[in-house]
Amino acid sequence: MADAFQYMSGFGGHFESEAVSGALPKGRNSPQRPAFGLYAEQLSGSAFTATRHENRRSWLYRLRPTADHRPFSAYEGAALFAAPQSAEPLAPNRLRWDPADLSSGTDFVDGLATALHARQPEDLEGCSVHLYRATKSMDRRVFVDADGELLIIPQQGRIELQTELGRLELPPGFIGVVPRGVKFRVQLIDGEARGYVAENYGLPFRLPDLGPIGANGLANPRDFQAPMAWFEDSEEPTEVIQKSLGHLWTTTLDHSPLDVVAWHGNYAPYRYDLASFNTMGTVSFDHPDPSIFTVLTSPSNVHGRANADFVIFPPRWMVAEDTFRPPWFHRNVMSEAMGLIYGAYDAKAEGFAPGGLSLHNLMSGHGPDVESWRKASEADLKPAKIEGTMAFMVETCWPYRPTQWALDRAQPDYDLAWTGFPKAQLP
Incomplete structure (x- = not known):
């Protein structure tokens, strides 16, 4: 060895x-x-x-x-x-x-x-x-x-x-x-x-x-x-x-x-x-951008825009108050290919298994499913530690295009992960 x-x-x-x-x-x-x-x-x-x-x-x-x-x-x-x-x-x-x-x-x-x-x-x-x-x-x-x-x-x-x-x-x-x-x-x-x-x-x-x-x-x-x-x-x-x-x-x-x-x-x-990654995070309120989880980066010819980032979501303490702690609903100009090495990902209740892969291309709206949203919205925000998980992203400023092999094997109902959200009630 x-x-x-x-x-x-x-x-x-x-x-x-x-x-x-x-x-x-x-x-x-x-x-x-x-x-x-x-x-x-x-x-x-x-x-x-x-x-x-x-x-x-x-x-x-x-x-x-x-x-x-x-x-x-x-x-x-x-x-x-x-x-x-x-x-x-x-x-x-x-x-x-x-x-x-x-x-x-x-x-x-x-x-x-x-x-x-x-x-x-x-x-x-x-x-x-x-x-x-x-x-x-x-x-x-x-x-x-x-x-x-x-x-x-x-x-x-x-x-x-x-x-x-x-x-x-x-x-x-x-x-x-x-x-x-x-x-x-x-x-x-x-x-x-x-x-x-x-x-x-x-x-x-x-x-x-x-x-x-x-x-x-x-x-x-x-x-x-x-x-x-x-x-x-x-x-x-x-x-x-x-x-x-x-x-x-x-x-x-x-x-x-x-x-x-x-x-x-x-x-x-x-x-x-x-496991050597020294995770940063908020100790007051709000959810920092995922760039704080970047392990390695390959810069592009535009300053501040990555050709490729390798980002991880490791075990860590969550202590922010008055804050939606999982990744919020978002759209951005980066394309996200995400994998899971072990454990469960805190923004998805099911369907994303270790060894699996997901793709959210640039300006594609995504975030937690209904169950994860409801659980995080109603949580009693005491200090809590996310343990036993390691997810990652290979993020790029360019759009990803799947191969035909990948398209033929994609889960047929992934978009349904975002159905069932109740409409907000205005006064």
Whole structure:
């Protein structure tokens, strides 16, 4: 199991790690003769001329150069991954899905099903939401996404990410981020696994600015963990499946590409325990906007408008007086894809199960159902703790468009969740 990691001294900070002593050069990034005959390779996740605090890159020292591979051909194994959006016009309806069934005999890649698209990879903006279902580990194969970074959200079953830069174990309640272009495989620890994947085409996820909150709160940089160097020295054939421009491609190497012996830089996979989130909230009255629950954000080209936000609703105390405590009725310019990792969501009485998904596109009116509204309206507002739950949103400024696979599986009566509200009685 992967239990070796390094804490981030600052989010996006510099790391260095070597699996063999002496493999990491000192003083020069790409010496003429790297130790042990290793190959120096730079992996860039930003433009070379990006500002210093936004520049993402790592130097890798590996057994063979990545350039050594045969031509790619189309891959047909993951029939539902990267499926196109539905060709039909999308009605502005609220949508919700039951948990996806586990796909027997499939691994992480072949069990991926694309549910929602917001723009396309070549735009270099937008995101997609996928569901993964797996009953076997990835054997002699790896995956790499050239279209975007992947935020992996386990819901059932522990998994291990074996990446070029090291290994990270992800139980439910953790998230893992694999940067664009980093090869990895997913090993199942518990025999089967299910969860969500947010694919970000835009600027890499980062911590949100805190503004008036100050220096502390929300997700703290020191709680993010990057892997220690680990490598495979394997001469067995290994399939590489690559996602590029919305399609899947395959080639086979005569060795494992997870052969990075040492690395340093600030472009690396990482994980985060959602239980470490320092939740903010009101201690007087009114319900703050859900932006106070943002763990990671990918900015857009408009200041203050997110290309993608990853937001959680964790266990927390509710103490506000004279306040409707669950999310109120609202419409906004952001599109909300919501999932549930465990427990129950406080704004819905039923129909939203762990592993499920919902979509409220921009300017779509939503909020609590009748039962949740009545219960919250009549509650005796004493301090109360919401426990045993973890919901999340992948929010974006772009409209989501479901795939046909998702539309065919949407709950047929979700809009009925908002029927039965009594009319207000004026004097």
